[in-house]
Amino acid sequence: MAAEASLATAQRSLGDPGISYPLWPPLTAGCPRTSTDDVSYPVEVDYAYDRADPALFSTGGGVGRGSGLDRWAPLLPPLAAPGLAEGGTPLIELEPGVFIKDESRNPTWSHKDRLNRCTTSAAVAVGAPGIVVASSGNHGASAAAYAARAGLRCVVIAGPELPPAVDTFLNAYGAVVLPVPWEARWPLMRQVVERTGLHPVSNLTTTHTGHAFGPEGYKSIAYEIHLELGVPAAVFVPTGYGELLYGVWKGFTELRRLGLTDRLPRMVACEPAAAAPLAQAVRKGLPAAQVTVEPTEAYSIVSPVSGYRGVVAVRDSGGRALELTDDQLAAAHGELARAGLWTELSSAAGLAGLRALGVGAGAQAEAEVVADAADFDGPVVCLATSSGFKDRGVGARTTEVITPEWEVVCRRLRAAGIRD
Amino acid sequence: MAAEASLATAQRSLGDPGISYPLWPPLTAGCPRTSTDDVSYPVEVDYAYDRADPALFSTGGGVGRGSGLDRWAPLLPPLAAPGLAEGGTPLIELEPGVFIKDESRNPTWSHKDRLNRCTTSAAVAVGAPGIVVASSGNHGASAAAYAARAGLRCVVIAGPELPPAVDTFLNAYGAVVLPVPWEARWPLMRQVVERTGLHPVSNLTTTHTGHAFGPEGYKSIAYEIHLELGVPAAVFVPTGYGELLYGVWKGFTELRRLGLTDRLPRMVACEPAAAAPLAQAVRKGLPAAQVTVEPTEAYSIVSPVSGYRGVVAVRDSGGRALELTDDQLAAAHGELARAGLWTELSSAAGLAGLRALGVGAGAQAEAEVVADAADFDGPVVCLATSSGFKDRGVGARTTEVITPEWEVVCRRLRAAGIRD
Numbered sequence: 098m099a100a101e102a103s104l105a106t107a108q109r110s111l112g113d114p115g116i117s118y119p120l121w122p123p124l125t126a127g128c129p130r131t132s133t134d135d136v137s138y139p140v141e142v143d144y145a146y147d148r149a150d151p152a153l154f155s156t157g158g159g160v161g162r163g164s165g166l167d168r169w170a171p172l173l174p175p176l177a178a179p180g181l182a183e184g185g186t187p188l189i190e191l192e193p194g195v196f197i198k199d200e201s202r203n204p205t206w207s208h209k210d211r212l213n214r215c216t217t218s219a220a221v222a223v224g225a226p227g228i229v230v231a232s233s234g235n236h237g238a239s240a241a242a243y244a245a246r247a248g249l250r251c252v253v254i255a256g257p258e259l260p261p262a263v264d265t266f267l268n269a270y271g272a273v274v275l276p277v278p279w280e281a282r283w284p285l286m287r288q289v290v291e292r293t294g295l296h297p298v299s300n301l302t303t304t305h306t307g308h309a310f311g312p313e314g315y316k317s318i319a320y321e322i323h324l325e326l327g328v329p330a331a332v333f334v335p336t337g338y339g340e341l342l343y344g345v346w347k348g349f350t351e352l353r354r355l356g357l358t359d360r361l362p363r364m365v366a367c368e369p370a371a372a373a374p375l376a377q378a379v380r381k382g383l384p385a386a387q388v389t390v391e392p393t394e395a396y397s398i399v400s401p402v403s404g405y406r407g408v409v410a411v412r413d414s415g416g417r418a419l420e421l422t423d424d425q426l427a428a429a430h431g432e433l434a435r436a437g438l439w440t441e442l443s444s445a446a447g448l449a450g451l452r453a454l455g456v457g458a459g460a461q462a463e464a465e466v467v468a469d470a471a472d473f474d475g476p477v478v479c480l481a482t483s484s485g486f487k488d489r490g491v492g493a494r495t496t497e498v499i500t501p502e503w504e505v506v507c508r509r510l511r512a513a514g515i516r517d
Numbered sequence: 518m519a520a521e522a523s524l525a526t527a528q529r530s531l532g533d534p535g536i537s538y539p540l541w542p543p544l545t546a547g548c549p550r551t552s553t554d555d556v557s558y559p560v561e562v563d564y565a566y567d568r569a570d571p572a573l574f575s576t577g578g579g580v581g582r583g584s585g586l587d588r589w590a591p592l593l594p595p596l597a598a599p600g601l602a603e604g605g606t607p608l609i610e611l612e613p614g615v616f617i618k619d620e621s622r623n624p625t626w627s628h629k630d631r632l633n634r635c636t637t638s639a640a641v642a643v644g645a646p647g648i649v650v651a652s653s654g655n656h657g658a659s660a661a662a663y664a665a666r667a668g669l670r671c672v673v674i675a676g677p678e679l680p681p682a683v684d685t686f687l688n689a690y691g692a693v694v695l696p697v698p699w700e701a702r703w704p705l706m707r708q709v710v711e712r713t714g715l716h717p718v719s720n721l722t723t724t725h726t727g728h729a730f731g732p733e734g735y736k737s738i739a740y741e742i743h744l745e746l747g748v749p750a751a752v753f754v755p756t757g758y759g760e761l762l763y764g765v766w767k768g769f770t771e772l773r774r775l776g777l778t779d780r781l782p783r784m785v786a787c788e789p790a791a792a793a794p795l796a797q798a799v800r801k802g803l804p805a806a807q808v809t810v811e812p813t814e815a816y817s818i819v820s821p822v823s824g825y826r827g828v829v830a831v832r833d834s835g836g837r838a839l840e841l842t843d844d845q846l847a848a849a850h851g852e853l854a855r856a857g858l859w860t861e862l863s864s865a866a867g868l869a870g871l872r873a874l875g876v877g878a879g880a881q882a883e884a885e886v887v888a889d890a891a892d893f894d895g896p897v898v899c900l901a902t903s904s905g906f907k908d909r910g911v912g913a914r915t916t917e918v919i920t921p922e923w924e925v926v927c928r929r930l931r932a933a934g935i936r937d
Contacts, residue, residue, distance in 0.1 A: 242857040265911045276918040498698070
């Protein structure tokens with residue numbers, strides 16, 4: 098079924114909402130008028146909201162799950178690239194009032210598919226021969242899949258420690274994988290864009306701006322949560338550059354703008370303590386910050402630099418920017434697995450954030466923050482962004498083959514609390 | 518939201534449909550009255566079909582995706598175990614009239630979640646302290662996840678060549694993983710059942726019968742296809758023991774029985790040529806067959822023995838049992854990945870089967886079978902059962918880090934057909 102037409106009208110600067118640009122070409126290096134040498138401001142997409150049909154947001158208003166983001170086409174940039182039935186992921190109740198939005202149910206088993214449907218569509222619309230992305234994980238794999246689906250080439254500029262499973266994953270879709278030293282990634286990305294005309298679908302700027310159309314895809318998470326649950330009290334978001342955080346926030350603000358709710362959620366950014374530039378930016382009142390990166394296993398959300406989108410989402414929603422240690426991430430990761438949800442370690446940051454605020458059975462809060470949790474008047478949603486298969490340690494441990502004698506087996510069972 | 522009550526009434530023998538048993542306890546070793554030393558006949562679940570509300574099958578009749586199999590509760594065994602929003606997977610159009618049902622979008626990224634929601638529910642209903650499963654892959658991981666969700670223990674008896682990523686996967690859910698030599702797996706499974714009271718959720722018999730309730734979960738695939746597409750001309754199914762093949766077939770027969778359609782699809786079993794006991798049983802007119810197993814990478818669907826369910830599905834639907842070489846599987850696997858769908862090699866058997874019959878661009882048919890393809894009057898569906906992350910070769914290859922000099926990069930890009 099064909100998607101309805103997009104109501105997108107323009108690109109608007111987040112640095113100064115009074116500044117707007119034509120919708121085409123997509124600004125892939127942020128807002129040229131407000132950005133400085135030190136801080137880059139992103140742009141976002143504006144729509145003819147007065148022409149949006151509120152029936153789009155009623156339960157029966159959508160088409161089947163097979164349609165993916167097409168259901169929301171009027172409030173997305175033009176979906177020129179074919180989809181893979183991205184989105185439509187379930188909300189799973191972990192405990193009363195705490196829901197996990199399981200983004201591992203996407204076509205490449207992470208939330209990034211919502212973004213790449215939009216960025217690849219931009220590449221198709223401008224007639225680019227392909228796309229290029231700097232990523233060592235979910236973003237790259239998702240871009241590679243959408244490029245394959247659209248018949249475009251895809252170059253993935255990866256870091257030197259590309260997890261082996263992700264390497265296989267990227268190559269499966271036919272991407273050209275170029276692992277380079279960390280510091281070379283973004284300069285090489287710019288060079289590839291300039292010299293080949295490949296369309297960039299990840300960041301090109303000093304502080305993070307990314308692709309103008311990308312976070313629009315994440316709005317669909319807000320639309321879906323609203324359909325199933327209404328507007329929650331808070332959304333806990335694993336946070337690297339803040340595109341997901343901002344996209345979900347923007348989706349809820351649109352629902353209010355369209356008169357479908359008068360509530361908005363508090364947006365809680367959940368960064369690894371190993372590198373929490375957004376938390377620093379929020380603390381210092383800056384549009385973005387740079388930090389040194391300490392060791393962490395949460396490779397999907399570790400970044401030395403933040404972007405202005407994250408600040409807007411946390412500030413305007415009355416939210417928080419939390420810093421989670423690897424131990425806190427591991428505890429939340431284990432809690433999710435024990436509930437049947439095996440996520441990437443980075444993906445557990447949402448639940449880890451909730452627990453850090455002292456909410457629920459697994460809470461590990463300091464006294465200071467417990468009071469905060471009581472502010473949540475209603476259900477909360479923790480985004481779980483990706484599948485456990487993507488972590489570095491996967492496959493590292495192998496359980497040895499045992500002799501199938503009952504005594505041997507029995508010892509194992511008893512150690513696990515199973516009695517014969 | 519609470520699931521509606523099950524209309525399940527009894528267990529009925531596939532060996533003699535005139536024989537039925539009470540619904541409880543679930544028969545985990547097939548039909549005792551018709552099975553012999555050589556051939557074991559499964560049982561299935563019967564329902565009070567005259568009390569089923571046809572509105573269950575209208576588009577608006579269901580609840581949200583978050584509800585998983587609960588949507589279909591009246592025509593499933595009682596869903597006593599909590600769900601993980603299994604099912605509700607998308608149909609993706611690969612080419613006009615050819616749809617891929619992407620089962621990698623399930624909670625543990627394979628179709629097995631539909632089965633294990635039912636089998637774990639049986640374990641909960643009979644008050645078992647846990648479950649036990651013989652599996653080195655998707656079945657085991659899925660059982661482990663559902664056991665974790667239900668607060669049950671889970672023992673996974675694996676083969677000696679458990680893929681390392683699957684090992685991590687199983688352990689993540691807290692399963693007790695017991696890798697043993699191949700020939701010891703089923704005897705040990707029986708021993709664990711007898712001595713510990715753990716509820717078996719995989720097979721215990723000479724020819725395959727499996728759990729009485731398991732294939733019921735797969736009926737939901739037929740219901741979902743019908744909602745989105747109507748009844749297709751044929752369904753191509755990656756086939757190991759034939760539980761999936763039979764479950765999907767049964768779902769369509771129920772839709773006809775309920776007066777919702779007068780069509781039925783042809784069911785095409787897609788086994789690896791390395792071991793195709795169902796093809797042999799069909800050829801020889803036997804209820805089941807045993808074969809020697811040749812080497813294959815399609816570890817999820819390789820089995821030395823078939824079960825009677827597969828024969829019923831192929832025979833009653835006027836279907837076929839195909840044998841696909843690893844080369845044919847690899848070609849279909851590559852074709853899916855180039856369309857943005859990275860599946861397990863075994864999962865590509867459905868599309869490989871379609872191509873072997875001479876349908877579509879990737880067809881590799883012998884002249885003899887091409888005529889058959891023309892018999893498909895309408896769309897066809899190929900089931901893709903699982904994610905590419907589960908194959909043995911994942912992570913084996915690592916792309917080496919390159920010097921980020923333009924000359925070096927440029928050579929790589931040119932080799933991939935990208936020009937500067």
